[in-house]
Amino acid sequence: MPARVPAIEPNQRHPDEIANAATYHRDDPVWAWAPFDRQWRPGVVDAGSNLAVLVTFRWPxxxxxxxxxxxxxxxxxTERDEDLDRAVADPSLPVRLRNTQPPHTDSVAASRPAQEG
Structure with a gap:
């Protein structure tokens, strides 16, 4: 079944219907307004901040x-998009779509031999 694309343009939306950017989380499925062709495109959130949402979306x-x-x-x-939607920490995803960085450690301190005391 084809996805139901929103019929409203961004500037026609009521302010009460617009979620704060910080409420979006990684992997949230979204519709992203593509200004180059003035259409809603299926997307997925990569990150959110207080001002904007970083979204990966499908090109025409x-x-x-x-x-x-x-x-x-x-x-x-709400509609699932098999090409965009992803499970958190899915190891089959391309590296750019998952966090492969280890937790931050102090590499200088970690390379020092332990002091005997």
Whole structure:
């Protein structure tokens, strides 16, 4: 079944219907407004801040793009998109789509031999 694309443009949305950018979390499925063709595109949140949402979204004709969008240009999406939606920490994902960095450690302190005391 095809996804139901929102019929409203971002500037027509009522302010009470626009979620704060900080409420979006990694892997949230969203609709992302693509200003280059003025259409909603299925997307997934990469990160959110107090001002904007970083979204990976589908390009027209295939492929994906990444952009930081104002909250009025992002809407929650309920329909599943097999190409975009992902499970958290799924090891089958390409490296760029998952966090592969170990927790921060002090590499200088870790390389010093333990002091005997």
């Amino acid at each position: 004709g295939g492929g994906t793009g990444v952009d930081s969008l104002l909250p009025r240009h992002v809407m929650p999406r």
